[in-house]
Amino acid sequence: MPPVPRTRLEGWSDVPIKLPSFRPRRDAYPPDLWTKCPSCGEMLFNKQLDKVLRVCPSCGHHFRLSAAARLDLVLDHGSFAERDGGLESEDPLGFVDQKGYPDRIAAAQLATGMRDAAVWGTGLVDGRPVAICVMDFGFMGGSMGAVVGEKVTRATEHALAERIPLIVVSASGGARMQEGTLSLMQLAKTVSALERLRAAGVPFVSILTDPTTGGVFASYAVLGDVNIAEPNALIGFAGARVSAGTIAQELPPGFQRSEFLYEHGFLDLVVHRSALRDEVVGLLRYLVARPQPVVEVIEGEPLALPNFRPFSFLTNLAERVLPPESAPAAPPNGNGAGPGTPPTPTPSTSGPRESSTSPPAEEAPRG
Ligand SMILES: [Zn+2]
Numbered sequence: 001m002p003p004v005p006r007t008r009l010e011g012w013s014d015v016p017i018k019l020p021s022f023r024p025r026r027d028a029y030p031p032d033l034w035t036k037c038p039s040c041g042e043m044l045f046n047k048q049l050d051k052v053l054r055v056c057p058s059c060g061h062h063f064r065l066s067a068a069a070r071l072d073l074v075l076d077h078g079s080f081a082e083r084d085g086g087l088e089s090e091d092p093l094g095f096v097d098q099k100g101y102p103d104r105i106a107a108a109q110l111a112t113g114m115r116d117a118a119v120w121g122t123g124l125v126d127g128r129p130v131a132i133c134v135m136d137f138g139f140m141g142g143s144m145g146a147v148v149g150e151k152v153t154r155a156t157e158h159a160l161a162e163r164i165p166l167i168v169v170s171a172s173g174g175a176r177m178q179e180g181t182l183s184l185m186q187l188a189k190t191v192s193a194l195e196r197l198r199a200a201g202v203p204f205v206s207i208l209t210d211p212t213t214g215g216v217f218a219s220y221a222v223l224g225d226v227n228i229a230e231p232n233a234l235i236g237f238a239g240a241r242v243s244a245g246t247i248a249q250e251l252p253p254g255f256q257r258s259e260f261l262y263e264h265g266f267l268d269l270v271v272h273r274s275a276l277r278d279e280v281v282g283l284l285r286y287l288v289a290r291p292q293p294v295v296e297v298i299e300g301e302p303l304a305l306p307n308f309r310p311f312s313f314l315t316n317l318a319e320r321v322l323p324p325e326s327a328p329a330a331p332p333n334g335n336g337a338g339p340g341t342p343p344t345p346t347p348s349t350s351g352p353r354e355s356s357t358s359p360p361a362e363e364a365p366r367g
Contacts, residue, residue: 149186176213201290
């Protein structure tokens with residue numbers, strides 16, 4: 001029998017072998033307790049992170065906030081009163097991708113406890129009443145469907161009716177594809193409501209958070225009287241690669257970040273989250289709704305109609321250009337005009353048009 005090869009070193013055989021203990025790896029922390037900062041890699045204790053408004057204490061990375069946390073941050077404590085909380089998306093297109101749209105909504109509702117990606121209501125900022133609409137990126141990427149558009153619009157209309165400032169906090173990837181054209185229609189709807197607000201001189205403060213892109217960026221998010229962004233928020237219309245491809249040019253690094261947009265005049269302020277409420281309080285001290293103008297009623301002038309009215313404009317034009325219709329079809333008078341209506345003198349601007357007193361035979365073919 002051949003000798004058994006020695007596997008242990010001479011003299012070490014009695015030393016007990018101590019195996020290293022295998023502790024769980026650092027990235028295996030339970031997610032409900034810890035969050036890893038995507039910017040600096042630091043592991044952050046969630047409870048601690050909530051206390052510092054979800055801003056990384058070591059690098060200043062701003063994590064996304066839920067709508068509820070945002071309302072707590074901006075408004076006076078306990079002053080928020082939600083409106084239209086029951087609005088819910090339908091599935092007008094019967095849209096199915098990997099899942100049906102109703103299933104996606106149900107899953108998002110379960111995950112966030114919200115009905116849709118925005119909440120609106122009234123509240124107080126340092127004692128001043130405001131109308132506020134806040135988006136939550138956690139609900140289907142904060143996408144704007146009919147419900148989000150409706151809530152922004154209703155918040156705007158309420159601000160207009162009550163003449164109180166409007167605050168909209170955006171966090172969105174853009175329009176909701178599952179609602180197709182209906183979600184694109186929200187762009188026009190929200191913008192037209194905001195235009196009425198602007199014309200009435202009621203202030204609108206827009207707060208852009210990470211991310212504010214697509215249809216939300218292309219509509220209400222950048223229409224504020226003051227546009228405030230959080231640091232390093234992604235703000236833009238299309239993705240960086242699409243933008244670069246569209247104009248076939250290299251784009252500078254960080255061209256869709258708050259700081260770049262601020263330096264180029266697209267934003268008014270970039271504010272750290274810890275200073276956001278104070279900034280809004282300060283702004284609302286200056287931005288007050290213009291007192292409602294006293295409308296002077298002029299006799300015979302229809303009230304509140306814009307100067308340019310397409311239909312009356314066309315009617316006027318037709319009256320000037322076309323011959324009077326009554327001319328060939330009014331033989332009893334012989335004059336081409338009805339009783340009591342003398343023929344109107346031809347305006348000098350009508351050019352080569354025949355006067356209304358000319359024989360009907362000449363005018364008939366032209367009419
Ligand atoms: Zn960090």
